[in-house]
Amino acid sequence: AQRVTQPEKLLSVFxxxxxxxxxxxxxxxxxxxxxxxxxxxxxxxxxxxxxxxESIKGxxxxxxxxxxxxxxxxxxxxxxxxxxxxxxxxxxGANNLFFGTGTRLTVIP
Amino acid sequence: xxxxxxxxxxxxxxKGKYVELRCDPISGHTALYWYRQSLGQGPEFLIYxxxxxxxxxxxxxxxxxxxxxxxxxxxxxxIQRTERGxxxxxxxxxxxxxxxxxxxxFGEGSRLTVL
Numbered sequence: 001a002q003r004v005t006q007p008e009k010l011l012s013v014f015x016x017x018x019x020x021x022x023x024x025x026x027x028x029x030x031x032x033x034x035x036x037x038x039x040x041x042x043x044x045x046x047x048x049x050x051x052x053x054e055s056i057k058g059x060x061x062x063x064x065x066x067x068x069x070x071x072x073x074x075x076x077x078x079x080x081x082x083x084x085x086x087x088x089x090x091x092x093g094a095n096n097l098f099f100g101t102g103t104r105l106t107v108i109p
Numbered sequence: 110x111x112x113x114x115x116x117x118x119x120x121x122x123x124k125g126k127y128v129e130l131r132c133d134p135i136s137g138h139t140a141l142y143w144y145r146q147s148l149g150q151g152p153e154f155l156i157y158x159x160x161x162x163x164x165x166x167x168x169x170x171x172x173x174x175x176x177x178x179x180x181x182x183x184x185x186x187x188i189q190r191t192e193r194g195x196x197x198x199x200x201x202x203x204x205x206x207x208x209x210x211x212x213x214x215f216g217e218g219s220r221l222t223v224l
Contacts, residue, residue: 004151006151034212043112043113043215043216043217043218044152044200044215045214045215046212049212086151086152088151095140095159095164095165096154096157096165096168097152097154097213098154099144099152099153100151101149101150101151102150102151
């Protein structure tokens with residue numbers, strides 16, 4: 001069975017500091033990993049996906065199959081990064097996503 | 110419409126009542142999903158439609174929950190004999206199939222409160 005773990009419910013960092021939101025997964029096959037974000041009073045939306053290997057809003061995430069992790073990182077946090085972040089996994093051949101419980105990031109001015 | 114639309118945005122009902130929640134996906138998106146999000150939790154998968162048919166309903170918690178999508182566009186999630194534990198935000202999402210990137214487009218959700 002698939003499982004996505006986000007160990008931190010809350011994370012606070014100062015503006016300009018590096019930020020890392022942790023995500024670990026459990027799945028025996030080859031998963032696809034995603035980060036979704038929900039800004040205040042907005043709907044849940046895709047931030048980035050591992051297969052694209054892209055940087056979005058300064059965020060990157062690398063899939064580490066050895067450690068079964070997909071941590072989200074940004075070198076210099078901005079106030080507008082304050083939001084709820086969800087890590088999600090799609091199992092091979094499946095159509096639905098399994099979400100973690102989310103991490104609320106607060107960037108302190 | 111520009112995005113996934115869900116109605117009502119808020120619904121308060123009494124235990125034992127019947128509830129319907131509606132989702133209007135992005136035009137042309139053949140895949141439609143329902144998720145449930147309880148307080149402090151991530152979205153929990155309920156059901157997935159491909160066109161008119163429910164391709165995967167493994168997430169429906171029990172037979173009080175049912176969803177339809179008769180014309181392959183709008184979907185309705187139906188909850189019978191509501192219980193207090195059904196209180197949650199019900200999220201709908203749609204996805205364009207073909208060239209699948211896995212991106213789901215979410216609605217703003219319907220907040221259900223069962224008293």
